[in-house]
Amino acid sequence: EKVIVNGELIERKDAVMDIEDRGYQFGDGIYEVIRVYNGKMYTAEEHLKRLYESAEKIGLKIHYQKDEIKSHAARLIDENMLETGIIYMQFSRGIAPRQHAFPLKDVACSYIAYTREMPRPEASLDKGVKTLLVEDIRWLRCDIKSLNLLGNILAKQKAAESDCYEAIQHRGEIVTEGSSSNVFIVKDGTVMTHPATNLILNGITRQVIQKVCAENAVPFVEKEFTVEQLLAADEVFLGSTTSEVMPIIQVDKTVIGEGVPGSMTRKLQELFSQHIQKECTL
Ligand code: PLP
Structure with missing residues (x-):
């Protein structure tokens, strides 16, 4: 089972998250869930549009292009041989010493994605x-x-x-x-x-x-x-x-x-x- 961590395709068991990730500590981030039918993403463009809109609304900079994220997702589907299920993706404001205000330095967002089999209900x-x-x-x-x-x-x-x-x-x-x-x-x-x-x-x-x-x-x-x-x-x-x-x-x-x-x-x-x-x- 493969997952994406910060743009890299890795084994799920090798994925680790820092204890001061702002997603983990504050819920300071955003996410999307995209359906996969027949191994193909459904309404991916609409979901990715909303993803960038959510990011914009909380002042989070996603330093990946839409097409990069889309091709990561497509690779995940392939590698995990997903037919019917979902892709979950989330972006947090990154890793920084805990304080409520945004990190001072240009801290990169944390980006993870994974797939899960899920039949139609x-x-x-x-x-x-x-x-x-x-x-x-x-x-x-x-x-x-x-x-x-x-x-x-x-x-x-x-x-x-x-x-x-x-x-x-x-x-x-x-x-x-x-x-x-x-x-x-x-x-x-x-x-x-x-x-x-x-x-x-x-x-x-x-x-x-x-x-x-x-x-x-x-x-x-x-x-x-x-x-x-x-x-x-x-x-x-x-x-x-x-x-x-x-x-x-x-x-x-x-x-x-x-x-x-x-x-x-x-x-x-x-x-x-x-x-x-x-x-x-x-
Ligand atoms: N409203 C809330 C609060 C949700 O969490 C969701 C999706 O999970 C929806 C509505 C439905 O959104 P979508 O059709 O994009 O899945």
Whole structure:
């Protein structure tokens, strides 16, 4: 099993991290997760664009070109013979004596990447999943794909303890997003999701869903909706790189619709699968 550490392809067992790496100490860094289907990266350009945007937002300089990172990822897929799975990549502000302010000298960022096999979640995609409502206690820059995930972790843990697949977070009355996904409702044939503000991560899956809706004349609006609207929706689903278009059949104790994935969700799953096919056929 090979991994990338600071641009070098090495054996995983040889990878070491300094105890004063700022990613490790402060969560001072950013990351991306890219899906791999048929040994090919899915929406890699979009993920890498967001990676550089996240870096820019926290004043982190990535001293690698996009194409370098892409070719590292392609080499990892090759070497590890990955067919279906993910690439995880993270960049921290580097190694320096611990102090909160940025390192004074021009300290290079730390860059690691690895692959993991991960099948498509077929059973859940077919049957749908249960979710738990959790108050969104995160900071006000959720648009940054930051390594700091404590709020997300605590939300997901609550969901896991209730045997739920995902936590649906809300700030007061307004539904924001999942702990690691975006949330969508369908009402009278219109798909609705929280606008891409500082309060959510603008998911790449969200962007693909938006695109296929536009291409197929499916009404799609970016608009805040309430917990009440969520519970009264015809259909609810979530979107993420690892979970794709995942039907939600229950929120807390409330069964959504008929308690089975709805027709719009099924249609969007089909359009999403077609998009994967288009990008990642052999
Ligand atoms: N929102 C949060 C908080 C996430 O962590 C993620 C992804 O992990 C998403 C949304 C979905 O983003 P994407 O579709 O790019 O995976």
